[in-house]
Amino acid sequence: MKSRLxxxxxxxxxxSTPVHADRFxxxxxxxxxxxxxxxxxxxxxxxxVGYIFRVYVAAFYQLPDQGPxxxxxxxxxxxxxxxxxxxxxxxxxxxxxxxxxxxxxxEVIEAIRPQIEAINRLYTDVRKxxxxxxxxxxxxxxxxxxxxxxxxxxxxxxxxxxYFSIWLGERHPYQEFRDRLVGLRR
Numbered sequence: 001m002k003s004r005l006x007x008x009x010x011x012x013x014x015x016s017t018p019v020h021a022d023r024f025x026x027x028x029x030x031x032x033x034x035x036x037x038x039x040x041x042x043x044x045x046x047x048x049v050g051y052i053f054r055v056y057v058a059a060f061y062q063l064p065d066q067g068p069x070x071x072x073x074x075x076x077x078x079x080x081x082x083x084x085x086x087x088x089x090x091x092x093x094x095x096x097x098x099x100x101x102x103x104x105x106x107e108v109i110e111a112i113r114p115q116i117e118a119i120n121r122l123y124t125d126v127r128k129x130x131x132x133x134x135x136x137x138x139x140x141x142x143x144x145x146x147x148x149x150x151x152x153x154x155x156x157x158x159x160x161x162x163y164f165s166i167w168l169g170e171r172h173p174y175q176e177f178r179d180r181l182v183g184l185r186r
Contacts, residue, residue, distance in 0.1 A: 027082060028059035034076045035137045040064045045180035046084075054084045058167060060181045068182040071168045072161045079167055080133040083126045093120050096166055103169040104162060115159040119144060122151040136160040 024044045031038045039061035046057045061078040062071065071077065087095075100109050100116075109116070122144050126132070133145040141155035142163065154163075165172075172178035179185045 024057045025059075027057065028080060032061045032078045032080075034061075034078055034135055035140070037063060037076055039076060039078050042068075042183035043181045043185075045177045047174060047177050049174075055087075056081045056083045058082075058181055060168065060183075068179075068184050071182050072164055074138050074157050074161075076135075076137050077164065078133065078135045079164065080131060081167075082131045083128060086125070086127045089123050089125050092123055092126065096120075099166040099169075099173075100162065102173055103165050103171050108162060112156070112159045112162055115154045115156055116163070118152070119154050119163070122146075134164065136164065 024046060025041075028041060028044060030041050032041070033039070040063075042060050042062055044057065044059045047055045049055055058079060058081040060071070061080075063075060066073075066075060096116075119142075123132075124146065131145075131147055133148075135143045135145070137143070138157065141153045142160045143153045144151040154160075168178060168182060170178075176185065
């Protein structure tokens with residue numbers, strides 16, 4: 001019994017070790033064209049919840065001369081996410097609401113509530129291997145893609161800034177995930 005407990009603890013420790021995204025970089029191109037510009041991949045990161053639930057791996061792209069402090073400005077950007085497990089549409093929307101509430105006061109979220117509801121109508125259940133992507137282009141808005149097909153565009157710079165904070169916000173509850181995504185860590 002004691003040896004099983006030790007084996008379990010060692011396995012749990014192995015699973016809780018942060019996964020470096022190097023092995024996932026091959027899943028995402030080094031650059032991504034947006035509005036006549038080539039955005040460069042700044043980082044790749046895997047979101048693991050509770051040390052064992054691998055949720056997704058994501059890549060973040062921005063202009064070559066921009067750094068981690070420019071991730072939520074009025075600049076083109078692209079975020080692509082590949083899911084490592086199935087997630088229902090409702091669970092997806094609940095998680096997004098939770099992440100927004102962790103990073104913004106209620107009045108900020110309510111100011112973009114119509115846009116949040118609009119993007120929520122575009123979501124569908126995801127299966128392992130599905131991809132969502134968000135591309136923000138100033139003057140146009142945030143375009144949502146599902147497995148490479150456009151689902152719609154949500155206008156507004158403020159919506160883009162707040163909504164992208166789900167993954168890129170400075171007060172992100174999974175700070176190591178965020179830091180790898182914006183290129184602050186490898």
